[in-house]
Amino acid sequence: DTGVSQDPRHKITKRGQNVTFRCDPISEHNRLYWYRQTLGQGPEFLTYFQNEAQLEKSRLLSDRFSAERPKGSFSTLEIQRTEQGDSAMYLCASSKLIQGVPSGNTIYFGEGSWLTVV
């Protein structure tokens, strides 16, 4: 399978613990995105990488959140000192930048990582 893969798929953690999610994008996709989705809502943008550079962070991404994409391939999203409000599904997505098509690249999503903070 050559789609976007995320790990772990489910995580239950106690409040105050740190958690890390990993995302492997589609091969050769130079853009990688993280979104968060809560029950009954559509996904909301968190952050975006082009290659290894993090180009934008949403205001939703508090100081407890950090995302990296060290070699321009896989990415990690770490949440420190988790709170119950962090419970959500964290979706990773990727796309391939095509010159002249600034916003039209198809964005493919992974299956998401469900986080429950108890």
Next chain:
Amino acid sequence: AQKVTQAQTEISVVEKEDVTLDCVYETRDTTYYLFWYKQPPSGELVFLIRRNSFDEQNEISGRYSWNFQKSTSSFNFTITASQVVDSAVYFCALASNYKLTFGKGTLLTVNP
């Protein structure tokens, strides 16, 4: 600011019925893209279609069809002869630059 509205929160139909999911969007950009995604219970967002703002041709793919009307800022999605496997949450989304803005989704339940 971008905004996508999916006024239908839930729709329930009987198998083989046709169903239309509505999507209305707001943007000040002249160049933008519209998407539909399907989210089954497993959680993955499955890409269905991408349409750019300059292409108002309607599109048909099997039982799926899309009606893009720029004059009313709508991008509606119709499933013909619905099947139980079509049951899912469907999201309409708007892309400007690289960022997707999603609607809240429509839960479609197709009953046998």
